[in-house]
Structures are given as C-alpha cells and as structure tokens.
Amino acid sequence: xxxxxxxxxxxxxxxxxxxxxxxxxxxxxxxxxxxxxxxxxxxxxxxxxxxxxxxxxxxxxxxxxxxxxxxxxxxxxxxxxxxxxxxxxxxxxxxxxxxxxxxxxxxxxxxxxxxxxxxxxxxxxxxxxxxxxxxxxxxxxxxxxxxxxxxxxxxxxxxxxxxxxxxxxxxxxxxxxxxxxxxxxxxxxxxxxxxxxxxxxxxxxxxxxxxxxxxxxxxxxxxxxxxxxxxxxxxxxxxxxxxxxxxxxxxxxxxxx
Numbered sequence: 001x002x003x004x005x006x007x008x009x010x011x012x013x014x015x016x017x018x019x020x021x022x023x024x025x026x027x028x029x030x031x032x033x034x035x036x037x038x039x040x041x042x043x044x045x046x047x048x049x050x051x052x053x054x055x056x057x058x059x060x061x062x063x064x065x066x067x068x069x070x071x072x073x074x075x076x077x078x079x080x081x082x083x084x085x086x087x088x089x090x091x092x093x094x095x096x097x098x099x100x101x102x103x104x105x106x107x108x109x110x111x112x113x114x115x116x117x118x119x120x121x122x123x124x125x126x127x128x129x130x131x132x133x134x135x136x137x138x139x140x141x142x143x144x145x146x147x148x149x150x151x152x153x154x155x156x157x158x159x160x161x162x163x164x165x166x167x168x169x170x171x172x173x174x175x176x177x178x179x180x181x182x183x184x185x186x187x188x189x190x191x192x193x194x195x196x197x198x199x200x201x202x203x204x205x206x207x208x209x210x211x212x213x214x215x216x217x218x219x220x221x222x223x224x225x226x227x228x229x230x231x232x233x234x235x236x237x238x239x240x241x242x243x244x245x246x247x248x249x250x251x252x253x254x255x256x257x
Contacts, residue, residue: 081139083132083238083255087116096129103128103239104164117251120155120242122148128164132237132255136160141238142208142219144251147172147201153246154180157253159211160236168233169241170209170218170226177201181209181218181226183233192216192228204251 087110090097095109097118105127108119120127139159147155156171165187173180180194199205199220208219218226238255242248 080257081132081136081255082257083141083253085131085253086251087118090116092116100129100131103130105242105244107242111249113249115251117144117146117249118240120246120248120250122245122247124242124245126164126244127242128158128161129240129250130161130237131239132161134162134237135235136237136255137235138212139238139255139257140208140210141253141255142206143240143253144204145172145207146204146249147242148247153243153248155242155246155248155250156180156207156240157209158239158241159209159216160233161239162233162236166233167236167239168209168211168216168230170216171207171241172199172201172205173243179207179218179220179225181216181228183230185232192230193218193226195225204249 085099087097090110092112093109095107096102097110105125107124107127107129108121110116111119118129141157141159143157145155154171154173156169158167158169161167165184167184169182169184171180172178174194176198178195178198181192183190183192206221210217214229214231216228216230217224240250240253
C-alpha cells in the first residue's frame with residue numbers, strides 16, 4: 001500500500017507540473033474549517049487557505065454536445081437562477097439524471113449511498129454533468145461532494161460554465177486534498193487560489209462557488225475560504241466536475257441567486 005500511495009503522489013506531482021498554469025495572486029479569506037460532515041482574462045486573487053494544481057483539457061465543439069433541460073429549477077431568461085436537486089426523484093441507475101446532460105466523459109449515474117447521489121467511477125474519464133441556463137450571471141452553486149483518491153484528481157462544482165474547456169471551478173484536489181479555485185479557458189486550467197490544509201476525505205463536504213460580478217468565492221462546509229477576481233466569464237450554466245479516474249459522488253445540488 002505504501003508503494004502504491006508513493007507512486008500515486010509522484011504521478012499527481014508530475015501531472016500538476018506538466019499541465020497546470022501557475023496560480024495568479026489570490027486572496028485567502030481565512031483558515032479552511034476543520035472537516036465537518038456533511039476571450040481575455042484579468043485576475044486578482046484572494047484566498048482563505050492556500051494552494052495546488054491540475055490540468056489541460058480538450059474541449060469538443062459546443063455545437064456537437066446537447067444542451068440540458070433544467071432539473072427542478074428555473075432556467076428561463078427572465079427568472080433568477082434557482083435549482084434544487086437531491087436526485088431523489090431519479091431511479092437508481094438513471095444516467096444522466098432528469099434535467100442534466102453529460103457534456104463530456106462518462107458517469108456511473110444515480111446510486112444509493114445513504115441517499116441518492118450521482119457517481120463518477122475510477123475508470124471513467126474527465127467528465128462534466130451540466131444543467132441551468134447560459135444566461136445565468138450572478139449566483140451560487142453548491143453540492144455535497146465525497147471523493148477518494150484526490151492526490152491525483154479533482155472533484156467539485158463549476159459556475160458560468162461554457163463548455164468542458166471554459167468555466168470557473170471550486171472543489172477538492174491536488175496532492176494533499178486541498179480546496180482549490182480554478183479558471184479554465186480554452187482547455188487550459190489556471191489556479192486562482194488554494195488552501196494548504198489537507199481535508200478529511202472520509203466524509204462529504206459542502207462545496208460552494210459564488211460568482212458575483214468579477215468576484216469568485218469558494219466555500220467549504222458553509223465557510224468562505226478562497227476568493228479571487230476574474231473577468232473571463234460573465235454568465236453561464238452550472239456543472240458537476242470529476243477528473244479522469246476520480247471516484248466521486250455528488251448530492252443535494254443547489255443554485256441560489
């Protein structure tokens with residue numbers, strides 16, 4: 001087990017070094033809380049905790065991917081962003097769940113793990129599960145996220161999502177399982193801010209990404225942790241994100257304006 005772990009860490013470090021762009025100056029808003037159950041770029045960053053990495057992504061042409069209908073949400077141009085989906089209305093095995101679309105990669109679908117959640121398996125590639133309106137601008141998206149081997153991966157939520165290679169992401173990843181805030185543009189990921197504290201992966205964490213004007217705030221278990229300013233994307237849908245080979249589950253998705 002020690003040898004396998006060491007190899008995983010080395011792979012993660014090599015992966016980060018080859019693909020991640022160095023972080024912009026970000027602001028740490030405070031200390032990551034103790035684990036509790038549960039175009040053009042102009043960036044300035046703020047963070048609570050501090051740092052980490054992952055990857056370059058290939059994005060398929062947007063015209064080749066289906067656009068989702070919105071689950072249990074309000075996605076009309078005139079209505080404010082709103083969504084509440086715990087997947088309880090979806091049968092086990094549903095893939096994708098009602099109102100969501102798979103923009104790339106693959107998902108295991110809805111499983112029952114103490115309640116209905118959407119699962120991404122270890123043998124599956126980088127994947128985005130998408131919903132909402134491309135006209136949504138200022139809002140918060142959150143989900144309960146649980147994951148396993150984050151020393152070589154990433155799992156979290158995305159806001160102002162355009163396609164698999166263009167969005168903002170808040171989640172857990174990198175060697176040491178840190179909270180991270182990313183901007184992805186044209187398939188290239190740039191770290192805006194990250195924590196130095198390692199998270200307890202034995203429990204689910206509530207991950208929230210708020211986009212308000214140019215200010216992005218990444219929160220963990222209800223506590224704002226990382227903050228950055230970036231003007232790359234002004235509007236877009238929401239997504240659940242799991243990196244290549246990452247075992248992850250997502251539940252209780254919420255979008256509020």
